[in-house]
Amino acid sequence: MARIFRGPPWLGLAGAPMTIMARLAERIVATVPTMIMRPAPGRYTQRSPSNILSASLTRDVNDSHYRYGTQYVTVAMYRHWGDSALRTHRRAGWLVVVCATTLSLALTACSSADESANSKTVTVVAAENFWGDIVSQIGGAHVKVTSIISDPNTDPHEYESSAQNAASLATADFVLENGLGYDAFMDKLLAASPHDGRDVLSVEKILNVTGDNPNPHIWYDAAELPKVAAAIAGELGHLDPTDQAAFTANAQTFDQSLQPLLSVIATIKNKYHGTKIAFTERVPGYLVDAAGLVLGVPASFAQSVEDGSDPSPSDTAAFNAALTSKTVKVLLYNSQVTDDETTKIKQLATSSGVPIVGVTETLPPTDRDFQAWQLRQAQQLLTALGG
Numbered sequence: 271m272a273r274i275f276r277g278p279p280w281l282g283l284a285g286a287p288m289t290i291m292a293r294l295a296e297r298i299v300a301t302v303p304t305m306i307m308r309p310a311p312g313r314y315t316q317r318s319p320s321n322i323l324s325a326s327l328t329r330d331v332n333d334s335h336y337r338y339g340t341q342y343v344t345v346a347m348y349r350h351w352g353d354s355a356l357r358t359h360r361r362a363g364w365l366v367v368v369c370a371t372t373l374s375l376a377l378t379a380c381s382s383a384d385e386s387a388n389s390k391t392v393t394v395v396a397a398e399n400f401w402g403d404i405v406s407q408i409g410g411a412h413v414k415v416t417s418i419i420s421d422p423n424t425d426p427h428e429y430e431s432s433a434q435n436a437a438s439l440a441t442a443d444f445v446l447e448n449g450l451g452y453d454a455f456m457d458k459l460l461a462a463s464p465h466d467g468r469d470v471l472s473v474e475k476i477l478n479v480t481g482d483n484p485n486p487h488i489w490y491d492a493a494e495l496p497k498v499a500a501a502i503a504g505e506l507g508h509l510d511p512t513d514q515a516a517f518t519a520n521a522q523t524f525d526q527s528l529q530p531l532l533s534v535i536a537t538i539k540n541k542y543h544g545t546k547i548a549f550t551e552r553v554p555g556y557l558v559d560a561a562g563l564v565l566g567v568p569a570s571f572a573q574s575v576e577d578g579s580d581p582s583p584s585d586t587a588a589f590n591a592a593l594t595s596k597t598v599k600v601l602l603y604n605s606q607v608t609d610d611e612t613t614k615i616k617q618l619a620t621s622s623g624v625p626i627v628g629v630t631e632t633l634p635p636t637d638r639d640f641q642a643w644q645l646r647q648a649q650q651l652l653t654a655l656g657g
């Protein structure tokens with residue numbers, strides 16, 4: 271009888287570990303077809319021609335060294351129907367094992383394929399690191415974010431794209447850009463790296479910023495950022511629906527984390543509403559407006575700096591006069607984008623005793639995240655105004 275359950279010859283040829291495997295296989299082959307082929311007791315008796323079967327059964331129970339109850343019926347069937355039934359049964363048994371194995375492998379493959387389709391890592395390219403940081407906060411472990419502009423020592427307005435940037439866009443699921451001409455290079459990059467299924471969002475469109483020559487530094491508009499967070503969470507949820515709840519929760523956490531910043535801005539507005547300040551570029555423009563501060567120097571000076579052209583002599587003279595007379599209480603200085611003209615302004619502010627608050631275009635590596643950066647700058651502005 272041992273011959274019946276030996277399994278295929280190749281299993282027996284391969285040393286001790288394979289012998290254990292072979293025994294396991296034998297048990298599967300012996301048990302699975304038995305369970306499948308064994309008729310229900312009533313039908314079994316009806317279809318059995320005589321009591322030969324039960325006699326065989328009894329004898330096998332006594333004689334066989336096999337102790338698995340369900341196998342006795344199979345053994346009895348072999349005895350009754352002979353070698354051809356045995357061969358058929360064994361073939362059926364292996365077929366069952368092969369099918370079960372194939373099915374289980376297929377199911378495993380399916381379930382891992384389903385998993386990757388349902389819960390995936392969304393590949394994101396942000397044009398600037400402040401937007402990239404916010405996407406990272408909302409996406410958590412479900413996103414891989416690359417930010418194109420992140421160098422604190424370069425002028426984002428004069429950024430030129432690289433081949434590496436094009437490569438990252440070619441595999442991105444989601445691209446977030448600022449818009450308003452701030453990252454016009456993105457259009458060229460996106461056109462150069464076509465990728466089906468890539469979604470492109472711009473904060474300009476999310477916030478519906480319109481008007482003639484709007485200030486492009488819209489990430490300084492803290493009160494509007496929850497709209498951007500919601501749009502990011504919505505887009506990530508569209509690309510990775512399984513994690514939509516996490517994205518929504520993370521966006522709410524982000525919104526709440528803006529409270530200290532909004533609170534400092536409200537304090538400035540309460541205490542210093544209408545106070546004149548100066549800036550060399552519109553970088554902190556939305557912060558200045560939200561805090562109720564007033565630009566005390568010609569706006570065209572900052573526009574010239576932003577455009578990379580020389581301010582007019584009359585604008586420069588007016589700026590200088592505002593500093594020396596201290597009609598402006600603080601100079602907000604773009605420490606990331608400087609030139610001879612702004613360096614002279616900074617020196618004049620220092621010699622005139624006008625406090626200077628450095629602001630940057632992009633998120634500096636020394637700040638923990640977007641909120642920490644903006645909060646630090648707002649607190650420095652409050653301190654410079656007199657606390």
Ligand SMILES: [Zn+2]
Nearest residue numbers: 427551553631
């Ligand atoms: Zn700028």
